[in-house]
Amino acid sequence: MSTTGTSSFVVVANRLPVDRVVTPGGETTWRRSPGGLVTALAPVMRAYDGAWVGWTGSPDDAPEPFSTADMDLRAVPLSAEEITLYYEGFSNATLWPLYHDVIVPPEYHREWWDAYRQVNERFAAAAAEVADENAVVFVQDYQLQLVPQILRSMRPDLKIGFFLHIPFPPQELFAQLPWRRQILEGLLGADLIGFQRDGAVGNFESLAELFTGASAVGDTLVTDDGRSVRARAFPISIQVDEVARLAEDPEVQARAATIREEVGSPRHIMLGVDRLDYTKGIGHRLKAFGELLRDREVTPEDAVFLQVATPSRERVEAYQTLRDEVELQVGRINGDYGRIGTPAVHYLYSSYERAELVALLRAADVMVVTPLRDGMNLVAKEYVTARTDLRGALVLSEFAGAADEMGTGAFLVNPHDIDGLRRTMMAAMRVDDAEAEQRMKLLRDHVISHDIDRWAHDFLAALRAV
Numbered sequence: 001m002s003t004t005g006t007s008s009f010v011v012v013a014n015r016l017p018v019d020r021v022v023t024p025g026g027e028t029t030w031r032r033s034p035g036g037l038v039t040a041l042a043p044v045m046r047a048y049d050g051a052w053v054g055w056t057g058s059p060d061d062a063p064e065p066f067s068t069a070d071m072d073l074r075a076v077p078l079s080a081e082e083i084t085l086y087y088e089g090f091s092n093a094t095l096w097p098l099y100h101d102v103i104v105p106p107e108y109h110r111e112w113w114d115a116y117r118q119v120n121e122r123f124a125a126a127a128a129e130v131a132d133e134n135a136v137v138f139v140q141d142y143q144l145q146l147v148p149q150i151l152r153s154m155r156p157d158l159k160i161g162f163f164l165h166i167p168f169p170p171q172e173l174f175a176q177l178p179w180r181r182q183i184l185e186g187l188l189g190a191d192l193i194g195f196q197r198d199g200a201v202g203n204f205e206s207l208a209e210l211f212t213g214a215s216a217v218g219d220t221l222v223t224d225d226g227r228s229v230r231a232r233a234f235p236i237s238i239q240v241d242e243v244a245r246l247a248e249d250p251e252v253q254a255r256a257a258t259i260r261e262e263v264g265s266p267r268h269i270m271l272g273v274d275r276l277d278y279t280k281g282i283g284h285r286l287k288a289f290g291e292l293l294r295d296r297e298v299t300p301e302d303a304v305f306l307q308v309a310t311p312s313r314e315r316v317e318a319y320q321t322l323r324d325e326v327e328l329q330v331g332r333i334n335g336d337y338g339r340i341g342t343p344a345v346h347y348l349y350s351s352y353e354r355a356e357l358v359a360l361l362r363a364a365d366v367m368v369v370t371p372l373r374d375g376m377n378l379v380a381k382e383y384v385t386a387r388t389d390l391r392g393a394l395v396l397s398e399f400a401g402a403a404d405e406m407g408t409g410a411f412l413v414n415p416h417d418i419d420g421l422r423r424t425m426m427a428a429m430r431v432d433d434a435e436a437e438q439r440m441k442l443l444r445d446h447v448i449s450h451d452i453d454r455w456a457h458d459f460l461a462a463l464r465a466v
Contacts, residue, residue: 006130007048007051007132009135010051012053013139014141032068048136085114085115086143087143088315093316098176099173104318125154127151134158137158140162140163141165141166148187149187167373168200168204174207188212188223192231193229194234228466230462234459238382240447247361252358252362266301266303267302270364270366270367271367273310273379276312278322285305286333286345287329290329290332294337300338300342327349362386366392366394366395380394392436392440395424396410408443
């Protein structure tokens with residue numbers, strides 16, 4: 001592809017960073033989506049007249065290229081069939097469970113793979129069209145793992161970075177994938193590949209050597225055509241300033257106090273905030289809490305569990321089944337141990353505005369983050385950022401990427417060990433104020449000094465240096 005666009009910095013992601021808004025008069029406008037990634041990259045976009053390539057989120061939606069204050073936006077259309085095959089199918093019923101330790105068995109269908117490859121080709125072609133000569137292109141996440149190689153074949157002048165937001169599996173799991181070589185070669189099209197954890201880097205390097213013929217030379221992979229590719233860990237973070245500002249808002253603090261009253265003013269509120277996903281270990285924490293109630297180590301007057309489950313991938317069968325299981329589990333616990341007007345578990349299957357979520361974080365005495373596998377888990381970082389009062393305790397799964405950074409201040413736990421999880425939840429509730437403050441200060445100091453801006457700066461500096 002010989003033609004080039006006018007953007008010297010291009011982000012390629014499954015979704016555009018905007019949501020469509022229809023006014024009462026029927027006009028269509030676009031509102032920037034919430035999220036740390038776009039906020040972190042916005043200054044780079046402004047400085048380099050950046051472009052963002054992605055899907056609008058609606059089938060057969062292909063608006064003409066348009067601009068916001070920060071960036072040019074190029075929509076990649078997806079048909080309803082492609083959404084089913086590429087997104088719900090290969091991305092979220094093949095790759096997602098495979099990369100998350102096969103908690104749910106992955107499905108392998110050739111038509112899903114064909115759609116994934118075709119959609120990745122379309123994303124790469126769109127990026128090639130908008131990228132200026134020698135531009136930097138930053139590709140995001142597991143839905144687009146073929147884009148780096150395809151884009152390099154179209155535009156060898158580009159400098160290409162890729163970041164995987166989810167875990168990368170070991171050989172014993174990844175080897176199941178019928179298209180393992182194609183995925184690895186797709187990623188090796190990048191100059192720099194970023195992962196959340198050092199373990200993921202090691203997994204990728206060993207698999208690339210095994211299945212593609214690449215060879216490791218120090219911290220660099222040399223492909224069979226002589227190109228050098230760097231793979232490094234860049235743990236992602238959050239927009240600290242936004243969360244801290246909301247946490248100090250008097251209205252948010254008043255709402256936190258109201259939440260405590262609404263759940264019966266117990267001595268302890270335990271909180272989980274997750275997408276409703278089988279990787280999050282929601283059932284494990286509820287089982288542990290139910291056993292604490294069963295054995296009368298706590299009562300609903302001592303502690304309540306508040307679980308927020310954000311709807312997710314509602315058309316995928318595994319998620320429909322999970323919702324039924326969680327709601328049945330909540331009903332059993334409340335039926336066995338709740339009181340009239342005092343349920344033991346408050347379960348909220350809904351999405352919430354940022355201010356309400358921060359109020360929940362401020363209200364919680366113990367934040368319970370128990371994923372069975374997670375690339376990072378930003379809720380853990382949001383919790384400690386919201387605790388400007390240096391109160392509260394974080395129970396954190398050792399299988400979350402955040403455990404690498406937050407292990408000194410969090411109560412680490414193996415969520416599969418229900419007895420250990422019970423003990424850890426009790427220890428977090430019983431921790432004395434001085435120790436809790438010391439732990440929270442350690443956690444906050446790290447998150448504040450390693451925010452999303454630092455993540456973006458570190459990755460892009462490393463990419464330019466390759």
